[in-house]
Amino acid sequence: MPPVAIFGIENDTLSLVVGLLLLFLAALWLALAFYTYTDARRRIADPMLVGTATVAALIFPFIGTVVYMIVRPPEYLEDVHEREIEIQAAEARLAQLRGEVCPYCDFHVEKDFLRCPSCLRRLREPCRSCGKPLDPRWKICPFCEAEVAGAQGRARTRPSARASGGRPRPASAASRSASGGTVEGGAPAGGAVRPPAG
Numbered sequence: 001m002p003p004v005a006i007f008g009i010e011n012d013t014l015s016l017v018v019g020l021l022l023l024f025l026a027a028l029w030l031a032l033a034f035y036t037y038t039d040a041r042r043r044i045a046d047p048m049l050v051g052t053a054t055v056a057a058l059i060f061p062f063i064g065t066v067v068y069m070i071v072r073p074p075e076y077l078e079d080v081h082e083r084e085i086e087i088q089a090a091e092a093r094l095a096q097l098r099g100e101v102c103p104y105c106d107f108h109v110e111k112d113f114l115r116c117p118s119c120l121r122r123l124r125e126p127c128r129s130c131g132k133p134l135d136p137r138w139k140i141c142p143f144c145e146a147e148v149a150g151a152q153g154r155a156r157t158r159p160s161a162r163a164s165g166g167r168p169r170p171a172s173a174a175s176r177s178a179s180g181g182t183v184e185g186g187a188p189a190g191g192a193v194r195p196p197a198g
Contacts, residue, residue, distance in 0.1 A: 025061075032065040033057040043073045 036057035040050040053072075057064035075083075102109050107118035112133050114124050124133035129146035140147055 029061040032062065036065050036068050039072065040068070042076045042078070045077060 033054060037050065037054040040053045044050050044053070053064075053068045057068060060067075100109060100111065101107065102116040102119060102121070102123065104121045105116060105119040107116055109116055109123065114126055114133055115122055124135070125148075126132065127134050127141040127144060127146060127148075129141060130144040132141065132143045134141060134148060138148055
């Protein structure tokens, strides 16, 4: 049985060479299509675009892969993810550094500084009980559990109301005690008995 002639070539050796060349081109075409698929999966997050690039590499041998290599994203998805993590970490470090500078002169300060050592402006208020720096939004000192200034003032007014049975003092008695007059029983407001005028 005579060998099958490729492209009308009757020479057996030349026909074999052409057949091997065609086989090599077919293998290269499939390898490039597979490369396009694997590379697109690493660079493109959308599965539809990955499939489109692979089909284009199969339909248009060699040209589809070349076009894909021209228009493909320049970075792998892993690199993009790592860069985003690094950016987030850098932003967190920057935010931390910004929290340790004076808001008035940008001088480096510590978190427990009450005043800026450069511009001498007050940064935080000290606790009246333990002296630790307090955040203006705090209602209680987290170090000694003492109430802050606004809450302490409210706390002082509450026991006086409880001591009088929940009823406020009469206005006349309060005005007499403020003006140095006498309260019930003829005693002076100060609590000491005045000697009779001689």
